[in-house]
Amino acid sequence: MNTISPSTFYKEEASNYELTVRVIKAQNIHGGDVVTKPDCYVCLWLPTSLADKKRTKTIWNNPNPVWDEIFHFRLHSQVKNILDLSIHDEDVGTSDDHLFTVSYDVGNVPLNEKVVENFSLDKEFQTELQVELNLVVIPETQKKVTTNGVLVCPEMVTLQVEVPKKRKEPFKKKTELALSVQGSFEDSHRILLQSDSSSELDSHDTAVFHFSRDLGTEMTASLCRVYSPFDVTFSNDTENDSSNQTIVPLNLISPMENEISVQIPAMEGKPLDVQIKLNECPEELDVRLGFDLCDKEKIFLQKRQRLVADALKKVLGLEEDLVGEEIPVVAVMATGGGARAMASLSSHLCGLQNIGLLDCVTYIASASGSTWTTSKLYEDPNWSQNNMSEAINNVKKHMTKNKLNTFSMSRLKYYRKELKQAAKDGQKSSFTDLWGLILESMLYNKKNEFKLSDQQAALDNGQNPLPIYLAINVKQDKISTLDFKEWCEFTPYEVGLLKYGAFIRTEDFWSEFYMGRLMKKHPEPRICFLQGLWGNVFSLNLVDTWYLTTQTDTFWDTWIKDKIKDIDEGSIRVRRESAHTKTSLITPDGTLSGILKGVLTNRPIDGEQHNFLRGLYLHKDYYQQPQFTPWKDSNLDIFPNLLTPLADNLCLVDAGYFINASFPPLLRQARKVDVIISFDYTLDTPLQSVEQTCQYCTTQGIGFPKVSLSEEERKTHKECYVFNDKDNDNCPTVLHFPLVNDTFQKFKEPGVLRSPEEMSDGDVDVTGAFSPYFLTNFTYSERDFDRLMKLTQYNLANNRELILDALRTAVQRRKARSRSCDVPQTQEQKKT
Structure with a gap:
């Protein structure tokens, strides 16, 4: 297996194969109709060879059909080739019944040797499908292909x-x-x-x-x-x-x-x-394949380092300048929470500025409602160098204004016009785009022409932290988000799907790609359309709603989900060194379950975006690459035929559905983040996001501190939690700030008690169903807004020393690591 470093793409030797598949027979087939005998045919789908499916003839009224038909496929040696064989019972007047699907790794077939496989479909009825396979090399097809170890770009x-x-x-x-x-x-x-x-x-x-x-x-x-x-x-x-x-x-x-x-x-x-x-065609690609940072982000980091080093020296009272690898990377992580998150993140960033820590920050990652804050701030190229009170006043103006005009006749006409223009620009217009326009009306007073790539001006001199916006890619229908989700990050430089190591220029989002090349250039979307995508609280399906309400997927797993079973059982041997995917039997549920699944998983108000992975293939060893980090419960990751490279479109939705946090982009190995200041804007479960992230990272082997909380800590929330792993240098320190009202009730500033007349100002309700900051409320009173600003800034200032301690520790770790790299190694150490 070729395990690559997380740097960039490389070239691999490749050949072409010819696969011959002889569908021989089946036995003891029980069809969907209990009255008549089955009328069976077999469909063959090998999408890495042919775009369409092939099928046998139908054998009528026979539970033991014999087809004896031969099919030919041309294959690529470095691609994961999975042959799906599905048996169907043909019906006249109604849709055919899908009985079974066998998913078979062609890498299992030895070269130049015929193999007969008897796939066991149902042990109880001794149902089997017999297929003969033969794989040969096509002479004179040796070539070099581009790959990053997960994706392969064909010629x-x-x-x-x-x-x-x-x-x-x-x-x-x-x-x-x-x-x-x-x-x-x-x-x-x-x-x-x-x-x-x-x-x-x-x-x-x-x-x-x-x-x-x-x-x-x-x-x-x-x-x-x-x-x-x-x-x-x-x-x-x-x-x-x-x-x-x-x-x-x-x-x-x-x-x-x-x-x-x-x-x-x-x-x-x-x-x-x-x-x-x-x-x-030219070999140059427009999709960047690699797990490293793009060149523009590397240049930004060099510029930002100088400002961060000066800020850290000042705030920590250091005697010497920090240089190079001695400078820790500090990041802000913000969760979603609708307008509450938008207002609170503005306040927290202002609070960081007030205590001299904002210039110590290199990254700001946001999800859902918190993205509305950062996307607005970066319209000012020098926002973090200016007094943030003006930015707070701007948020207050829009949070407290009457929003009835949002649905006036003139605004509805404007929405219709803009959606038509978006469709003309090549976008598949949807409710998500309409929601973006509604947000524009609520957050701005006029049409906003600003685009995400325009934020590069705010990074030219490293004057502000780099903003990262998070979404997840899901399947639009038939498959629950429980079974499939993929992180997608947006920066002013790039948009990328993290687990595939594939990125495009931000200017090219909405454009059409094929096989890594830009085929149709469409205008970049205005920022409001991205705000609607990142913070679309309405794109849940019914299964998502059930999961978020109960935190259990038992109903889905037991009653609706397709049954998947490993049928290798030692009879289907691994015959080649190629990475082996187990042979799986997929048994679809009946007609009623299929209808119910469609109702539960359909996303009627979601949008679709052009898939920039279209035309790329998965590498034969993709699942063994450490950079390929699927979710532990995403069963589709072992079925490459169902993954994103073979999809026509992306379905990007709010990242807050299952982990309401924006940690993943900050945990990329290439970003080397040392300290994460985590702002959680959840009302009822302010520790859930950090616990879920810990569980996710533990499963994936990603460095993240252990989050272990007692029952008392779960009931009584603190203003700040510090999670770290002193024995793991690759693990960031996380300072987690829930949205809680604790000592603020008695202190108006750190160490300054409230007078009896001021006690009512400390009564800020950030819990319960009657809180004025509930998720769907987009209009706050001035009093509620001001109280939320004071509370969040107080909690931050009250825990300033905890942040400074974490920064000191990060500097010490960095210096120790830098010194160890400079010490000459002995011969014994080099051997080790």
Whole structure:
């Protein structure tokens, strides 16, 4: 296995294989219909070879069907190739019953040796499926491919199809050339061969397709009649008539060859001659593959270090300057919490400035409602160098204003106009975008043209901490967030899916990618659309709501979830050194459960974004890479055919659904964070996020301090908790600040008691259902807003010494580590 360092992509030697699959027979099949015998067929899906599925013929009325059909697939040696074999019971008049799916790792097949597998589908009824597989190397296909150990970028080629103008002679009836290349970026093109010269279609006589050279791709071409120049309609005699289609296997054509002439049969008259040619594409990628930081962030860190070193020297009273690796990395982590989080984070950042600690911070990570604060602050390139009281006043103005105008007729017309423009710009407009526009109305007084990449101006000289915004990628329907979620981080420099090590420029978010290349550039979204995405409290499905309410997934696991079983059981041997994925049997639930699952998992008001991993493959050893960090309960991570690279779209939602925190980006090894100041804005469970993060990190092997709390600590919350691991230098110290009202009730400032007349000012309700700061409240009274500001700043100032102690310890650790690196090693130490 190739284990890589978390630096960047590299090149690997690769070949192509040909896989032959012979579907032989099945026995003792029990169909979905208890009255009649099953009418079975088998579907074969190998998406790393072909974009579409293949299937056998149907064997009618037979529980022991014999197919004996052969299928061929072209494979890439460095890609994780998983063959899904699904058995279906065909029904007339209703949808077919899906009985079983076997998920089989082709890496299990030895080279140049036929293997017969008998897959046990149901031991009770002795149900089996028998398949023969044979894998051979295709000669002279050795090449180098780009990979980061988790993703593989295949070789891209373009197919150019041209209709020579001299051959665009008139047909008796209006005709068009329909072209399709399944698995290509474009999928299909059409060229109108006879129309008015003013027709837009008539001016295009060349079609271009982008696709993977490694796929067993075919071009399908046919001539079809057109009945209306405005509404292209295929005649009944050509629409499904494969005899009128010309199929060209593209893997037989070399990019080195000259143009090839292909004849397309016509229904009447002469056939049409077209010229086709394959061209190689440049190797440069627009998707950055790697687990290291991007160059722009590295440059920012160098500039920020100087300011942080000066601030630490001042606040800690150090005699010597801190240099290089001696300078610790301090980060702020903020949870979600709607408008409460937005207001409180503003107050906390102001509080850090007041006690001289804001310039010590390198990163600010936020999720959900807290993202609304940072995205607003960074419109000012020097916000952290200015007095933050002005920023607080700005938040107060919008938090206390009347928001009825948000739903006025003029605003509704504005929303409609902006959504139309977003759709024109290439975005799949949804309720998430509408929610972003509503937030814009509540947080701003006018249309805000600011974009996330514009925040780079606030980082040019390292004058502010680097903001990081967190979301999670989920499946839009059929699969619960309990089973699948992936961290996605946004910075002014990049947007990336962390576990795949794949990033794009922030300016290119909303654009379309394929095989690591930027294919269609769309305008970058305005910041309001991202605010709606990061803080969309309405994109829950019913299963998410159940989980958040009960913190249990028993109902989902017991009644709704597909049953997945390992059927290797020693009979299916690991025959090659390639990383082996266990053979799994997936048994879908019945029709009623399927309907219930659809109701429970559907996200009717979620949005979709273009998937910048589209066209990339998972490496054959992806699951063994330490950088690939799935959730422990994400069963899909062992099913590469269902993971994000094979999805057409992303479904990015609020990160607060399961861990209402923004820790993950700060725990990336490359960021080397030493101290995390954690601000938790949850009302009822202010310690849950840090406990869940600890559990997640323990499972994944990520450095995070142990969070162990007594029952008393859970009941009576402190103003600040310090979690650390003194024996682990790779583990950050976490100072966790819940939103609590403790000593503030008696002290208006640290060490200054309240007078009897001032006692009412300390009565701030941040618990219970009747708190004025409940999640869906977006309008506070001035008194409630001011009290929340004073409470949060007081809690921070009252625990200043705890923060300073953590910073001193971080400096000492850094210095000790730096000195140990400078000490020459003995020969024995070098051997060790």
